[in-house]
Amino acid sequence: RKMNVAIVGATGAVGTQMIKLLENSTLPLDTVKFLASKRSAGKQLSFKGETQTIEELVPDSFEGVDLALFSAGGGISAKFAPEAVKRGAVVVDNTSHFRMDPSVPLVVPEVNPEALRKHNGIIANPNCSTIQMMVALEPIRQAFGLNRIIVSTYQAVSGAGNQAMEELKQQTRDFLADKPLDEWQAEILPCGGDKKHYPLAFNALAQIDVFAEEGYTNEEWKMINETKKIMEDETIKVSATCVRIPVMSGHSESIYIETEKTATVAEIQELLSQAPGVVLEDDPSQQIYPQALNSVGKKETFVGRIRKDPDEEKGAHLWVVSDNLLKGAAWNSLQIAETMYEMGLFK
Numbered sequence: 170r171k172m173n174v175a176i177v178g179a180t181g182a183v184g185t186q187m188i189k190l191l192e193n194s195t196l197p198l199d200t201v202k203f204l205a206s207k208r209s210a211g212k213q214l215s216f217k218g219e220t221q222t223i224e225e226l227v228p229d230s231f232e233g234v235d236l237a238l239f240s241a242g243g244g245i246s247a248k249f250a251p252e253a254v255k256r257g258a259v260v261v262d263n264t265s266h267f268r269m270d271p272s273v274p275l276v277v278p279e280v281n282p283e284a285l286r287k288h289n290g291i292i293a294n295p296n297c298s299t300i301q302m303m304v305a306l307e308p309i310r311q312a313f314g315l316n317r318i319i320v321s322t323y324q325a326v327s328g329a330g331n332q333a334m335e336e337l338k339q340q341t342r343d344f345l346a347d348k349p350l351d352e353w354q355a356e357i358l359p360c361g362g363d364k365k366h367y368p369l370a371f372n373a374l375a376q377i378d379v380f381a382e383e384g385y386t387n388e389e390w391k392m393i394n395e396t397k398k399i400m401e402d403e404t405i406k407v408s409a410t411c412v413r414i415p416v417m418s419g420h421s422e423s424i425y426i427e428t429e430k431t432a433t434v435a436e437i438q439e440l441l442s443q444a445p446g447v448v449l450e451d452d453p454s455q456q457i458y459p460q461a462l463n464s465v466g467k468k469e470t471f472v473g474r475i476r477k478d479p480d481e482e483k484g485a486h487l488w489v490v491s492d493n494l495l496k497g498a499a500w501n502s503l504q505i506a507e508t509m510y511e512m513g514l515f516k
C-alpha cells in the first residue's frame with residue numbers, strides 16, 4: 170500500500186532537507202502534505218518537479234496520514250504529535266520533547282533498530298550531536314566495551330534554525346564592513362529561549378540551549394542522557410561540553426573514550442572502515458581527516474584522528490563529523506521511517 174506523508178515544519182532548516190530526501194526515498198509515496206505555521210500557509214514549494222502549496226498545521230491536517238515527520242519545535246510536537254497518532258499516523262519526532270519518555274523509542278537505525286518494534290505511535294529522533302557520536306562509537310562498544318565518553322562539540326549554526334543562520338551571516342557582513350562590535354545585532358544566539366544574546370561571528374560560544382542542573386546546558390544533558398538510552402546502558406560514564414562555532418552546517422566532535430578491553434588504533438580503524446553509516450577519513454601522513462565543509466550534503470558520519478591516549482592504555486581520541494541537518498536530523502528521521510517500512514511496522 171502506498172503511503173500518505175506529512176512534513177511538519179516544512180519551511181524550516183530541517184524540513185527543507187526532509188523534503189529533498191523524501192524526493193529520493195524508498196518509501197512508496199502516495200500523497201505528501203507540507204505543513205507549517207499560518208505565516209507560511211499558501212506559499213508554494215517544489216516537490217518532484219511539481220508545485221505544492223504549504224498548509225497551516227491544524228489537528229485535522231493528519232486525517233488519512235500514515236507517517237508524519239515533525240521538526241517545528243518541541244511545543245508543536247507536544248501539542249500536535251498526539252493529534253496525529255489519534256488519527257492513525259506514525260510520528261517520527263525530531264524535537265527533544267518525547268525523547269526521554271520510556272514509552273517512546275529513541276532510535277539511530279545503525280545502532281538500535283529493534284527498539285522500533287516497541288513504539289506506541291511516536292518515535293523520537295535523537296539530538297544531532299548524539300546521533301553522530303552513536304554511529305561512531307557503537308561498533309567500538311560492541312567489539313571492545315565502552316566505560317567512559319568525554320566529548321567536546323564544535324557545532325554548526327544550522328542546528329539553531331534558519332533565523333540563526335541569517336543572524337550569523339549578517340554579523341559576518343558587519344565584521345567584513347568594519348562595523349564596530351557594539352553595533353552588531355544578536356537576538357537569537359546562543360539560544361532563542363534565553364535572556365542574553367551574543368554574536369557568533371568570529372567567536373565560539375560555550376552554550377547551546379539553556380543552562381540546567383550542575384552547570385551543564387540542556388544540549389550537554391541531551392548527549393549524556395540520550396547516549397545511555399540508545400546504548401541501553403545506564404553505567405556508561407558520559408560527560409559533554411557543547412560549543413557553537415561559526416560554521417554553517419556540519420557538527421564536529423572531539424571524543425575521548427575509555428574501552429573495557431584494550432584496542433589498538435589499527436583495530437579501531439579496521440572496525441570503523443566496515444561500520445554502517447561510517448566513512449573512515451584517517452591518514453595523518455596525507456593530512457586526511459574529517460572536515461565540516463566536506464560533510465555537508467552527505468548522509469554518513471566521518472571519523473578520523475584516531476589515536477591512543479598517551480597515558481591511558483584503554484583511552485583513545487576520535488574526531489567525528491557529520492551534517493547535522495542530514496544524519497543529525499532529516500536523514501535519521503527518514504531512515505527511521507524507511508527502516509520501519511522494511512520491518513513491516515506500518516499498518
Ligand code: A2P
Pocket residue numbers: 177178179180181182183184204205206207208209210226240241242245329330331332
Ligand atoms: P514557519 O516558516 O511557517 O514559521 P527553523 O527550525 O528553521 O526555525 O524552522 C522552524 C519550522 O517550524 C518552520 O517550518 C516553521 O514554520 C515551523 N513552525 C514554527 N511555528 C509553527 C507553528 N505554530 N505551527 C506550525 N509550524 C510552525
Ligand code: 11C
Pocket residue numbers: 263264265295296297298324325327328329377388391493
Ligand atoms: C543544535 N543540537 O545544534 C541542537 C539542535 O534537541 O533537537 C537540535 C535540538 C534538539 O543547536
